[in-house]
Amino acid sequence: MNGEAEFLAGYDATAYPAVAVTVDVVALTIRDGRLCVLLVERAEHPFAGHRALPGGFVRADEGPDAAARRELAEETGLTPGEGQLERVHLEQLKTYGDPGRDPRLRVFSVAYLAFAPSLPDPSAGGDAAGAYWMPVDEAAALAFDHDVILSDGLERARAKLEYTPLATAFAGDEFTISELRAIYAAVWGEDLHAGNFHRKVLSVPGFVEGTGQTSTRGGERGGPKPKLYRAGDARLLHPALLRPTREDGVR
Incomplete structure (x- = not known):
């Protein structure tokens, strides 16, 4: 048995605190001359009934980039591989991991910023009860630390322009x-x-x-x-x- 196999044989995952990774997407578009952000209404606890940025847990078989594209496709209805999702500019924004940001367990979120013209009306996917575009100056009191993530995303977008x-x-x-x-x-x-x-x-x-x-x-x-x-x-x-x-x- 080599060193790596010996290590794995004696490895006890319960000796370490549980940690999860999610993605959150600040998706921006312009509708009727106003800058709007894509929001969802959470259907489940924590923060059931609250507005939030679209996002979710990174699956075991995907990385954060793939998870962000999947979440964006679910909420916007854009289809990967047909040129629709590919026209969306998607870039990594920042990682958020303050203790207590999620009451379930220690969660690190990799946030993304997305831009695209004329994005369609969204349809709720996953565990969301609803999804809609909202002017950014009306988006407040979001779930988790999404107010901070949105503020950081807006500043990134404004600076990049x-x-x-x-x-x-x-x-x-x-x-x-x-x-x-x-x-x-x-x-x-x-x-x-x-x-x-x-x-x-x-x-x-x-x-x-x-x-x-x-x-x-x-x-x-x-x-x-x-x-x-x-x-x-x-x-x-x-x-x-x-x-x-x-x-x-x-x-």
């Missing part, structure tokens, strides 16, 4: 500068000067590129039709598009 072209993940394949500005305004929660924003976007190399086409959406009556753009090849924005409050020196 400053330094990366992630705003285009909220847009369709083609968009106008006005539509892109509406995304920034919704995520940041701030009004943006149209002319300044237009100038800044076009001054960032690789941020957007023109399609050579114009849009029938949002043009002024009698004025020129707005130009259509698509995401460029930039991975970082230089110069960055800072939030107006940050430009004014407010931190």
Whole structure:
């Protein structure tokens, strides 16, 4: 018997405290011009009847990334492998593990941030009694430590829009500068000067590129039709598009 086999033969799992791993997903989209987060209504204790971020325990045969995709698919109805779920930007946010965050046992949660345009009406999956999109400024008193997770997710999203072209993940394949500005305004929660924003976007190399086409959406009556753009090849924005409050020196 080698050393590893001897160790396993004498290993007593009961000598260690029980620990579980879950995933929680901060899924954001823009609906009717407002930044919204996907919430579920818990059907079971703990926190039965409370709103929460979608999530669940990581299964024995999957990793956290796969669990996050599964949970997102269950609540949104998007189908993996058919190009629907693949268009959602999904990234790991942070791990949360304060003692007592879950009254059942010691639970570590790997939180994820998801962005996508025009996500469909959700349908409750798993142990949820309901699921719906809610404006982020109305989402409060969530179960567990989900208020903290949501706050961290929102700050990550708002910061990433400053330094990366992630705003285009909220847009369709083609968009106008006005539509892109509406995304920034919704995520940041701030009004943006149209002319300044237009100038800044076009001054960032690789941020957007023109399609050579114009849009029938949002043009002024009698004025020129707005130009259509698509995401460029930039991975970082230089110069960055800072939030107006940050430009004014407010931190």
